[in-house]
Amino acid sequence: MSTSVILSAMRGAGRQQITASTVRAKQASGSHVFRIEEFTRAREKLANGIAVMSSPFGAGGHDWFIKCYPNGVPGGAGNHISLFLMHDSHAKTGDATAAYKMSILDKALKPSCTKFEHERHFRGDGWGWTEFMGLQDLDRDKYLVEDCLSILCDVTTTDGLRAAAEPPFDLRGLQLAEAIWNRETADVTIHLGDGETIAAHRWVLEARSPVLKADLAFASNTTADHLRLFVNDMDADVCKSLLRFIYTDSPPPELETAPPKNVERLLAAADRFQLEKLKLLCVEALCKKIDASSVAAALALAERHGCPTLREACAQFLVKNTTTHEQPISTSVF
Template sequence: MTTDGCHLYNVKQYSLLKTGMGVRSYVTSEPFTVGGCCWKIYFYPHGNSKNTRYVSVYLGLEDKNKTLKASFELTLLDQSGKGVHHVMGVYNKPFTITGRSWGYKRFMTKQRLESSDYLKDDSLSFCCNVWVQSCIGKFTIIPPPSQIEKDFKNLLDSETGSDIVFRVKDDTFKAHKVILAARSPVFKAQFYGLVGNPALDELELVDIEPSVFKAMILFIYSDKLPDSYESMGSKSHMIQHLLVAADRFGLDRLKQLCEVKLSEELNVDVLATTLSLAHDHHCSKLKASCMDFAVANLRAVVQTEGFKYVEKSCPLLLSELLQKMAL
């Protein structure tokens, strides 16, 4: 009996990945299930070998102790609508897979990829078809999916066992010091450091909006960005404030996620404020994206009020931008 399935993986911000990652560095798809097994697609923007002319793509079996007969086909989709897809189907006959990844070191040259219709709006789309024929060996019990995110979110919402109250302007938030300390070095030092106060049960915060603090606390408990940004007027505005909060409390992963989101949301109206923010908070990849966007849209950017503000308040940043334009 054969079980089959298909997974679509969109690789966004290809140019950002290309500038920010090295050889043998990769990004992965969300895990997906076929034949009772967990799989991921691995994408290497600079390849998985010494030959960096190619991108590499692999299918990985995430169940390390499982052995099975399977086959797969990786397809890079043509996004022009012509239907000229790039199909790699060497592994199109069932073979034995045991907890590792299989794929293509030389999936396609970067030069060909970057000049083709496979790359559109700085994104790629992969389709992976998997056919699982059978499992080999003893019956394997599949554990239920992790509930840790849900459990921690419920703990925050129910306020069970909370031992710290934050007062942020007119709002209050209850939380758990040990969880905050585990996620943030700033909170850890404040509660349990050499000059910290473990008995502290109330803290007032200034220079942060309640909606931003709420989004930050939700990330600490769930490791996810908020679903809604309405309270701050615009998505970019909210993410900008959230990046500042992440930098303030030492939440490096949140800060990097905000960088990615702001890169995706770049437009003429927010370019200047985002560039200034990236400069002030040492976000090198976001700053590079802003510089590239500014050079590509120079005529519109220089007419915005934000650019005029940068021109007056940050001559060093303006000088960097002018050098970029000259190059």
């Protein structure tokens, strides 16, 4: 069961100001293709126990390289290819825990003869297979393209547990927003005036709002890769509706049924952060809600935030619903 489902149930039970976090393993992946040209010649020239190495590559904040023994490891029978994943950055990055797999690419560039390790702990050393593939199984027509052997290595590092902030809105049915939250760690914490904090992703905010981009440029850091943004004059409900639009480009589902004052606050926020589409959606919703009790506030809002459509709707309402009792003026000429 997802956390968003649990939060929805808790809010439905009356706990409106509720947040959540989930502890999960922090993972990052990377891949590298190591090509050994003139592999047949390399096998003939290199003795048993002599290795060739790939260039270093990064994955999960660590550096790695592939070590291949074309004729097997030292002391071996010399009838297998040996492959190892080596941890190259231990002095700089410390120990690493990683799952990995290696494959030989066939002529269609599809992984074949794949072997994998679910998880190993690296302390500057390497792990792998002394008998990855028997030389008698190395089908030249299948694996050697112009006598080139291509080795694919996939590495996924696990760097302990972290508390992952939960999204401020229900992700069910919102595939793109869900993909962002499940794949990337939130790197912005929005601090509201009522003390509530809401998590978000910097690149999403910057891409959607030039004002937020400017604000984040001057935001304070909690760590080297995490920012705090203070928005003291916005309540949590408006902020969550705003973020839902930023992540999904669709109006909050409650926009049509919300009281006019709630929509007015969201319109003001949309204008503040230059979210023109959301501003127009709020105007459209407010035009449908104009009545005698709200027309004055709506007209003032239209003037304050430059909403000609809303201003025109208010004017039409007033013309339609105002009764005039004007008396003709008579003049006498003496």
